[in-house]
Amino acid sequence: MKQVSISDAEWQVMNIIWDGQPLAAQEIVSRLSGQAEWAPQTIKTMLHRLVKKEVLTFEEQGNRYVYRSRVKRSACIKQASRAFLDRVFSSEPAPLLAHFMQHTKLSAEEIAELRRILDDKER
Known part of the structure; x- marks a missing residue:
């Protein structure tokens, strides 16, 4: 996996996707509605950012966008853990x-x- 920085908010989105993929954008918005007070457009903006970061992929199915992870959760955890260890505990x-x-x-x-x-x- 290429080095990618995922924000705390993006982690919330990715956890929803890892737990239930493939998911349509509306399903992601619905599942996040109980966890965060974000407008649907905010969530869709995060999905777009995650696609640009090459963490997500999507396909159009009619008038829906269906998202899948391009990276494993374990790879992101490993990378985030290493970054935290380096930043906070000098490796x-x-x-x-x-x-x-x-x-x-x-x-x-x-x-x-x-x-x-x-x-x-x-x-």
Whole structure:
């Protein structure tokens, strides 16, 4: 995936699309109506921006535009995580992990999963 910056608002749109694609513009507007107080035209502008950024693709079906993601959610998460790590923690993962471990309530299952991941990294 090429390097693309997705705004917080665009993440909301993309999450709707990843969860239900393909989706017509009107379906996207409808699903976002419960999450954000955006006018339908605002959402359509974001869809257009995401197409220009090559994150979305669309096809015309009669008088409707139907959207699909061109990128996987996991690729966007990986890219956004890397950008956050670089920007906030100077590319150092240990301080990031320490911060989240100290300031986040974790279940026993989550702690066990983190231990498993760290053990795998150690090997």
